[in-house]
Amino acid sequence: MGDRIRFIFADAPLTDKSVVTVLYSHWGGASRHEDLAHAIAKALPRWNDPSYATRICVSQIVGDDWQSETGFGLYASTSDDITGIHWDDRYPILVNWHDQTVTIPETEEQVTLDAYVVRFLSGEPLEQYRSSTGVNA
DSSP: OOOOEEEEEEOSOOOTTOEEEEEEESSOSTTHHHHHHHHHHHTGGGTTOHHHHHHHHHHHHHGGGGGOSSSEEEEEEEGGGSSSOOTTOOOOEEEETTTTEEEETTTTEEEEHHHHHHHHHTTHHHHHHHHHHOOOO
16 A cells, blocks of 8 residues: 655746646655655755755655665656645645745645754754755755
């Protein structure tokens, strides 16, 4: 059955026909927030460069599973893919690089990238990354 989740990455203001990048994980539902928060922290130097920030997040979430035939899918879709249950997964998590926000589906909250990382990783990785690189988004 799986523990499915979709991570949706938008790089422009959302309209009905916005194109978004979607990372589907068959088994990542339980660790979705921690995985995404870690990936967003790693993408900090590129928060203002959506294509790179998305690639960094996707790479971090997929990790060592690039050679696997199953587990993850990656596709482009229109923004209408953002709402509702799709297949059998939990509600999707939206990362909007244009607005620098994450929408948390369980609470329907929209929080800043910083606040999301702080909430789900206690802020330590982001602060450690900032102090070691001197990068401030």
